[in-house]
Amino acid sequence: xxxxxxxxxxxxxxxxxxxxxxxxxxxxxxxxxxxxxxxxxxxxxxxxxxxxxxxxxxxxxxxxxxxxxxxxxxxxxxxxxxxxxxxxxxxxxxxxxxxxxxxxxxxxxxxxxxxxxxxxxxxxxxxxxxxxxxxxxxxxxx
Amino acid sequence: xxxxxxxxxxxxxxxxxxxxxxxxxxxxxxxxxxxxxxxxxxxxxxxxxxxxxxxxxxxxxxxxxxxxxxxxxxxxxxxxxxxxxxxxxxxxxxxxxxxxxxxxxxxxxxxxxxxxxxxxxxxxxxxxxxxxxxxxxxxxxxxxxxxxxxxxxxxxxxxxxxxxxxxxxxxxxxxxxxxxxxxxxxxxxxxxxxxxxxxxxxxxxxxxx
Numbered sequence: 001x002x003x004x005x006x007x008x009x010x011x012x013x014x015x016x017x018x019x020x021x022x023x024x025x026x027x028x029x030x031x032x033x034x035x036x037x038x039x040x041x042x043x044x045x046x047x048x049x050x051x052x053x054x055x056x057x058x059x060x061x062x063x064x065x066x067x068x069x070x071x072x073x074x075x076x077x078x079x080x081x082x083x084x085x086x087x088x089x090x091x092x093x094x095x096x097x098x099x100x101x102x103x104x105x106x107x108x109x110x111x112x113x114x115x116x117x118x119x120x121x122x123x124x125x126x127x128x129x130x131x132x133x134x135x136x137x138x139x140x141x142x
Numbered sequence: 143x144x145x146x147x148x149x150x151x152x153x154x155x156x157x158x159x160x161x162x163x164x165x166x167x168x169x170x171x172x173x174x175x176x177x178x179x180x181x182x183x184x185x186x187x188x189x190x191x192x193x194x195x196x197x198x199x200x201x202x203x204x205x206x207x208x209x210x211x212x213x214x215x216x217x218x219x220x221x222x223x224x225x226x227x228x229x230x231x232x233x234x235x236x237x238x239x240x241x242x243x244x245x246x247x248x249x250x251x252x253x254x255x256x257x258x259x260x261x262x263x264x265x266x267x268x269x270x271x272x273x274x275x276x277x278x279x280x281x282x283x284x285x286x287x288x289x290x291x292x293x294x295x296x297x298x299x300x301x302x303x304x305x306x307x308x309x310x311x312x313x314x315x316x317x318x319x320x321x322x323x324x325x326x327x328x329x330x331x332x333x334x335x336x337x338x339x340x341x342x343x344x345x346x347x348x349x350x351x
Binding site for chain 2 (some may be wrong): 070
Protein backbone atom coordinates (compact mmCIF):
# COMPACT_ATOMS: atom_id res chain seq x y z
CA UNK A 1 0.00 0.00 0.00
CA UNK A 2 1.38 3.38 -0.99
CA UNK A 3 0.76 6.51 0.99
CA UNK A 4 2.53 9.80 0.89
CA UNK A 5 3.31 12.57 3.32
CA UNK A 6 2.96 14.95 0.42
CA UNK A 7 -0.41 16.22 -0.69
CA UNK A 8 0.52 18.72 -3.38
CA UNK A 9 2.43 17.39 -6.33
CA UNK A 10 4.15 18.94 -9.29
CA UNK A 11 1.94 17.80 -12.12
CA UNK A 12 0.64 19.13 -15.41
CA UNK A 13 -2.02 21.67 -14.55
CA UNK A 14 -0.94 22.27 -10.96
CA UNK A 15 -1.47 25.90 -10.02
CA UNK A 16 1.53 27.42 -8.29
CA UNK A 17 2.16 30.67 -6.49
CA UNK A 18 5.26 32.55 -7.56
CA UNK A 19 7.16 33.39 -4.39
CA UNK A 20 9.86 35.71 -5.69
CA UNK A 21 11.19 37.19 -8.86
CA UNK A 22 9.62 39.52 -11.38
CA UNK A 23 6.26 37.70 -11.15
CA UNK A 24 6.14 37.62 -7.37
CA UNK A 25 2.68 37.14 -5.93
CA UNK A 26 1.08 35.81 -9.11
CA UNK A 27 -0.48 32.44 -9.83
CA UNK A 28 0.71 30.26 -12.69
CA UNK A 29 -0.13 26.83 -14.05
CA UNK A 30 2.58 24.24 -14.61
CA UNK A 31 2.18 23.28 -18.24
CA UNK A 32 5.23 21.08 -18.66
CA UNK A 33 8.33 20.04 -16.79
CA UNK A 34 11.62 20.90 -18.48
CA UNK A 35 14.01 19.19 -16.13
CA UNK A 36 14.68 18.77 -12.45
CA UNK A 37 14.86 22.47 -11.73
CA UNK A 38 12.58 24.17 -14.24
CA UNK A 39 8.97 24.07 -15.31
CA UNK A 40 7.29 25.54 -18.34
CA UNK A 41 4.74 27.76 -16.74
CA UNK A 42 1.83 29.85 -18.01
CA UNK A 43 -0.48 32.33 -16.34
CA UNK A 44 -2.83 33.71 -18.99
CA UNK A 45 -5.40 34.94 -16.47
CA UNK A 46 -2.84 36.39 -14.06
CA UNK A 47 -0.59 38.23 -16.48
CA UNK A 48 2.39 35.86 -16.56
CA UNK A 49 3.76 35.11 -20.01
CA UNK A 50 4.52 31.52 -20.90
CA UNK A 51 8.10 30.83 -19.85
CA UNK A 52 10.44 28.64 -17.89
CA UNK A 53 10.46 29.24 -14.16
CA UNK A 54 12.60 27.45 -11.61
CA UNK A 55 10.79 25.26 -9.09
CA UNK A 56 12.61 27.11 -6.34
CA UNK A 57 10.42 30.16 -6.84
CA UNK A 58 7.18 28.20 -7.12
CA UNK A 59 4.98 27.26 -4.20
CA UNK A 60 2.31 24.71 -4.99
CA UNK A 61 -1.33 25.43 -4.25
CA UNK A 62 -4.24 23.05 -3.82
CA UNK A 63 -5.66 23.75 -7.26
CA UNK A 64 -5.13 21.68 -10.39
CA UNK A 65 -6.58 22.56 -13.77
CA UNK A 66 -7.36 19.92 -16.33
CA UNK A 67 -4.96 20.57 -19.17
CA UNK A 68 -2.91 18.25 -21.40
CA UNK A 69 0.84 18.70 -21.26
CA UNK A 70 2.28 21.53 -23.39
CA UNK A 71 -1.24 22.80 -24.05
CA UNK A 72 -1.50 26.11 -25.85
CA UNK A 73 -2.18 29.25 -23.87
CA UNK A 74 -5.74 29.39 -25.22
CA UNK A 75 -6.57 26.04 -23.62
CA UNK A 76 -4.81 26.88 -20.36
CA UNK A 77 -6.90 30.04 -20.17
CA UNK A 78 -10.05 28.09 -20.90
CA UNK A 79 -9.34 25.49 -18.22
CA UNK A 80 -8.33 28.20 -15.73
CA UNK A 81 -11.54 30.13 -16.26
CA UNK A 82 -13.63 26.97 -16.13
CA UNK A 83 -12.11 26.03 -12.78
CA UNK A 84 -12.52 29.65 -11.58
CA UNK A 85 -9.06 29.59 -10.04
CA UNK A 86 -8.90 33.36 -9.54
CA UNK A 87 -12.11 33.36 -7.54
CA UNK A 88 -11.07 30.32 -5.49
CA UNK A 89 -7.70 31.93 -4.81
CA UNK A 90 -9.25 35.18 -3.62
CA UNK A 91 -11.41 33.23 -1.19
CA UNK A 92 -8.58 31.09 0.15
CA UNK A 93 -7.03 31.90 3.51
CA UNK A 94 -3.56 31.99 1.89
CA UNK A 95 -4.55 34.94 -0.29
CA UNK A 96 -6.41 36.59 2.56
CA UNK A 97 -3.32 36.37 4.78
CA UNK A 98 -1.20 37.98 2.04
CA UNK A 99 -3.79 40.74 1.74
CA UNK A 100 -3.78 41.26 5.51
CA UNK A 101 0.01 41.45 5.56
CA UNK A 102 -0.05 44.05 2.81
CA UNK A 103 -2.60 46.10 4.66
CA UNK A 104 -0.58 45.90 7.85
CA UNK A 105 2.54 47.03 6.04
CA UNK A 106 0.85 50.14 4.71
CA UNK A 107 -0.84 51.16 7.95
CA UNK A 108 -0.50 54.70 9.15
CA UNK A 109 -0.37 55.69 12.80
CA UNK A 110 -4.05 56.56 12.68
CA UNK A 111 -4.85 53.08 11.35
CA UNK A 112 -2.86 51.53 14.16
CA UNK A 113 -4.79 53.64 16.63
CA UNK A 114 -8.06 52.45 15.13
CA UNK A 115 -6.90 48.83 15.38
CA UNK A 116 -5.93 49.35 19.01
CA UNK A 117 -9.28 50.80 19.98
CA UNK A 118 -11.15 48.10 18.05
CA UNK A 119 -9.15 45.40 19.80
CA UNK A 120 -9.78 47.03 23.17
CA UNK A 121 -13.52 47.10 22.55
CA UNK A 122 -13.57 43.49 21.43
CA UNK A 123 -11.52 42.26 24.38
CA UNK A 124 -13.71 44.21 26.77
CA UNK A 125 -16.82 42.50 25.44
CA UNK A 126 -15.16 39.07 25.59
CA UNK A 127 -13.93 39.58 29.14
CA UNK A 128 -17.34 40.78 30.20
CA UNK A 129 -18.96 37.61 28.87
CA UNK A 130 -16.24 35.42 30.39
CA UNK A 131 -16.72 37.03 33.77
CA UNK A 132 -20.47 36.46 33.54
CA UNK A 133 -19.96 32.77 32.74
CA UNK A 134 -17.43 32.39 35.55
CA UNK A 135 -19.81 34.03 37.99
CA UNK A 136 -22.61 31.74 36.86
CA UNK A 137 -20.36 28.67 37.25
CA UNK A 138 -19.19 29.80 40.72
CA UNK A 139 -22.82 30.36 41.83
CA UNK A 140 -23.78 26.94 40.52
CA UNK A 141 -21.01 25.34 42.62
CA UNK A 142 -22.09 27.14 45.75
CA UNK B 143 21.92 34.24 -17.01
CA UNK B 144 24.30 34.54 -19.93
CA UNK B 145 23.55 31.92 -22.59
CA UNK B 146 25.31 31.25 -25.83
CA UNK B 147 23.64 32.36 -29.03
CA UNK B 148 23.28 30.42 -32.23
CA UNK B 149 24.81 32.00 -35.31
CA UNK B 150 24.64 30.96 -38.93
CA UNK B 151 27.98 31.82 -40.50
CA UNK B 152 28.56 31.47 -44.22
CA UNK B 153 32.01 31.96 -45.68
CA UNK B 154 34.07 31.19 -48.75
CA UNK B 155 37.53 31.54 -50.17
CA UNK B 156 38.21 34.81 -51.88
CA UNK B 157 37.53 34.51 -55.64
CA UNK B 158 40.68 34.30 -57.77
CA UNK B 159 41.57 33.81 -61.39
CA UNK B 160 41.98 30.06 -60.78
CA UNK B 161 38.79 29.84 -58.73
CA UNK B 162 36.34 32.51 -59.80
CA UNK B 163 33.31 31.05 -57.96
CA UNK B 164 34.45 29.33 -54.79
CA UNK B 165 31.84 27.25 -52.96
CA UNK B 166 30.09 28.65 -49.90
CA UNK B 167 30.40 26.88 -46.58
CA UNK B 168 27.85 27.32 -43.83
CA UNK B 169 28.32 26.53 -40.16
CA UNK B 170 26.16 26.59 -37.07
CA UNK B 171 28.25 28.30 -34.43
CA UNK B 172 27.29 28.69 -30.77
CA UNK B 173 29.02 31.74 -29.38
CA UNK B 174 28.35 34.59 -26.95
CA UNK B 175 28.50 37.20 -29.71
CA UNK B 176 29.05 37.56 -33.44
CA UNK B 177 32.73 38.45 -33.08
CA UNK B 178 33.49 35.17 -31.35
CA UNK B 179 31.18 33.42 -33.81
CA UNK B 180 33.22 34.57 -36.79
CA UNK B 181 36.42 33.63 -35.06
CA UNK B 182 35.15 30.14 -34.30
CA UNK B 183 33.99 29.82 -37.90
CA UNK B 184 37.54 30.32 -39.11
CA UNK B 185 38.85 27.96 -36.43
CA UNK B 186 36.62 25.13 -37.59
CA UNK B 187 36.76 25.82 -41.31
CA UNK B 188 40.56 25.83 -41.42
CA UNK B 189 40.50 22.44 -39.68
CA UNK B 190 38.14 21.08 -42.31
CA UNK B 191 39.06 22.86 -45.51
CA UNK B 192 42.05 24.66 -46.94
CA UNK B 193 40.57 28.01 -46.00
CA UNK B 194 41.74 30.64 -43.60
CA UNK B 195 40.75 34.13 -42.60
CA UNK B 196 43.48 35.72 -44.65
CA UNK B 197 42.45 33.90 -47.82
CA UNK B 198 38.71 33.96 -47.34
CA UNK B 199 35.76 36.12 -46.45
CA UNK B 200 32.65 35.77 -44.38
CA UNK B 201 29.63 36.28 -46.54
CA UNK B 202 26.99 36.20 -43.84
CA UNK B 203 26.95 36.03 -40.07
CA UNK B 204 23.54 36.27 -38.47
CA UNK B 205 21.78 35.36 -35.28
CA UNK B 206 19.47 32.36 -35.47
CA UNK B 207 16.33 32.71 -33.37
CA UNK B 208 14.68 29.72 -31.82
CA UNK B 209 11.71 28.51 -33.87
CA UNK B 210 9.64 27.37 -30.90
CA UNK B 211 11.00 28.92 -27.70
CA UNK B 212 7.90 27.91 -25.73
CA UNK B 213 8.04 24.20 -26.47
CA UNK B 214 10.12 21.82 -24.38
CA UNK B 215 12.43 19.80 -26.59
CA UNK B 216 14.97 17.03 -26.16
CA UNK B 217 18.33 17.87 -27.68
CA UNK B 218 20.97 15.36 -28.68
CA UNK B 219 24.42 16.91 -28.82
CA UNK B 220 27.37 15.16 -30.42
CA UNK B 221 30.64 16.62 -29.32
CA UNK B 222 34.33 16.07 -29.29
CA UNK B 223 36.44 17.16 -26.35
CA UNK B 224 40.02 17.01 -25.12
CA UNK B 225 40.48 15.44 -21.74
CA UNK B 226 43.75 15.40 -19.86
CA UNK B 227 44.80 12.15 -21.49
CA UNK B 228 43.26 12.21 -24.95
CA UNK B 229 40.43 13.40 -27.12
CA UNK B 230 37.04 11.66 -27.09
CA UNK B 231 33.69 11.75 -28.81
CA UNK B 232 30.53 12.03 -26.80
CA UNK B 233 26.80 12.01 -27.25
CA UNK B 234 24.85 13.87 -24.60
CA UNK B 235 21.18 14.69 -24.17
CA UNK B 236 19.59 17.78 -22.67
CA UNK B 237 16.09 19.05 -22.22
CA UNK B 238 15.54 22.71 -22.89
CA UNK B 239 13.35 25.25 -24.64
CA UNK B 240 16.00 26.56 -27.03
CA UNK B 241 18.94 25.09 -28.92
CA UNK B 242 21.36 27.64 -27.56
CA UNK B 243 20.05 26.96 -24.06
CA UNK B 244 20.78 23.25 -24.50
CA UNK B 245 24.27 23.94 -25.85
CA UNK B 246 24.97 26.28 -22.95
CA UNK B 247 23.80 23.53 -20.59
CA UNK B 248 26.18 21.17 -22.38
CA UNK B 249 29.19 23.41 -21.86
CA UNK B 250 28.36 23.88 -18.20
CA UNK B 251 27.75 20.16 -17.78
CA UNK B 252 31.04 19.22 -19.47
CA UNK B 253 32.86 21.66 -17.25
CA UNK B 254 31.22 20.20 -14.18
CA UNK B 255 31.41 16.49 -14.98
CA UNK B 256 34.67 16.30 -16.95
CA UNK B 257 36.45 19.54 -16.09
CA UNK B 258 36.49 20.26 -19.81
CA UNK B 259 37.03 23.91 -20.60
CA UNK B 260 35.14 25.56 -23.43
CA UNK B 261 38.22 25.83 -25.64
CA UNK B 262 38.63 22.06 -25.48
CA UNK B 263 35.07 21.29 -26.61
CA UNK B 264 33.90 21.12 -30.21
CA UNK B 265 30.18 20.81 -30.79
CA UNK B 266 29.81 18.60 -33.83
CA UNK B 267 26.07 18.28 -34.15
CA UNK B 268 22.97 19.47 -32.32
CA UNK B 269 19.67 17.84 -33.15
CA UNK B 270 16.17 17.81 -31.74
CA UNK B 271 15.37 14.24 -30.74
CA UNK B 272 11.85 12.88 -30.53
CA UNK B 273 11.00 11.44 -27.13
CA UNK B 274 11.09 7.80 -28.24
CA UNK B 275 14.60 8.16 -29.63
CA UNK B 276 16.12 9.50 -26.45
CA UNK B 277 18.78 7.28 -24.95
CA UNK B 278 19.60 8.78 -21.60
CA UNK B 279 17.43 7.71 -18.62
CA UNK B 280 17.89 11.09 -16.96
CA UNK B 281 16.09 12.69 -19.89
CA UNK B 282 13.55 9.92 -20.40
CA UNK B 283 12.27 10.30 -16.86
CA UNK B 284 10.70 13.64 -17.81
CA UNK B 285 8.72 12.23 -20.68
CA UNK B 286 5.01 12.06 -20.06
CA UNK B 287 4.66 8.43 -20.97
CA UNK B 288 3.77 7.58 -17.45
CA UNK B 289 2.02 9.75 -14.99
CA UNK B 290 4.59 11.12 -12.66
CA UNK B 291 4.00 13.01 -9.53
CA UNK B 292 6.67 14.85 -7.78
CA UNK B 293 6.61 16.17 -4.34
CA UNK B 294 7.97 19.60 -3.88
CA UNK B 295 8.98 19.50 -0.29
CA UNK B 296 9.62 22.88 1.11
CA UNK B 297 11.76 22.15 4.09
CA UNK B 298 11.95 25.63 5.44
CA UNK B 299 10.55 28.83 4.09
CA UNK B 300 12.31 31.79 5.51
CA UNK B 301 10.88 35.25 5.10
CA UNK B 302 13.26 38.16 5.16
CA UNK B 303 11.87 41.55 5.88
CA UNK B 304 14.67 43.96 5.34
CA UNK B 305 12.52 47.00 4.97
CA UNK B 306 8.84 47.70 4.77
CA UNK B 307 8.89 47.60 0.95
CA UNK B 308 11.06 44.58 0.26
CA UNK B 309 9.83 41.12 1.02
CA UNK B 310 11.86 38.13 -0.05
CA UNK B 311 10.80 34.58 0.49
CA UNK B 312 13.13 31.73 -0.31
CA UNK B 313 12.62 28.08 -0.51
CA UNK B 314 15.34 26.42 1.52
CA UNK B 315 15.37 23.07 -0.04
CA UNK B 316 13.42 21.23 -2.69
CA UNK B 317 13.01 17.55 -2.78
CA UNK B 318 12.09 15.62 -5.88
CA UNK B 319 10.36 12.26 -5.52
CA UNK B 320 9.39 10.13 -8.48
CA UNK B 321 6.63 7.65 -8.26
CA UNK B 322 8.37 4.90 -10.20
CA UNK B 323 5.56 2.38 -9.88
CA UNK B 324 3.02 4.67 -11.59
CA UNK B 325 3.17 3.02 -15.02
CA UNK B 326 -0.50 3.56 -15.55
CA UNK B 327 -1.77 5.80 -18.34
CA UNK B 328 -4.44 7.76 -16.50
CA UNK B 329 -4.92 11.42 -15.96
CA UNK B 330 -6.80 11.24 -12.67
CA UNK B 331 -5.00 11.19 -9.37
CA UNK B 332 -7.73 9.35 -7.57
CA UNK B 333 -7.65 6.51 -10.09
CA UNK B 334 -3.95 6.19 -9.38
CA UNK B 335 -4.57 5.93 -5.66
CA UNK B 336 -7.31 3.33 -6.26
CA UNK B 337 -5.01 1.23 -8.38
CA UNK B 338 -2.31 1.32 -5.75
CA UNK B 339 -4.85 0.26 -3.15
CA UNK B 340 -5.79 -2.66 -5.42
CA UNK B 341 -2.13 -3.56 -5.80
CA UNK B 342 -1.85 -3.57 -2.03
CA UNK B 343 -4.77 -6.00 -1.85
CA UNK B 344 -3.16 -8.26 -4.43
CA UNK B 345 0.08 -8.31 -2.46
CA UNK B 346 -1.77 -9.31 0.72
CA UNK B 347 -3.59 -12.17 -0.96
CA UNK B 348 -0.68 -14.49 -1.62
CA UNK B 349 -1.13 -16.88 -4.52
CA UNK B 350 -2.07 -20.24 -3.13
CA UNK B 351 0.31 -23.13 -3.29
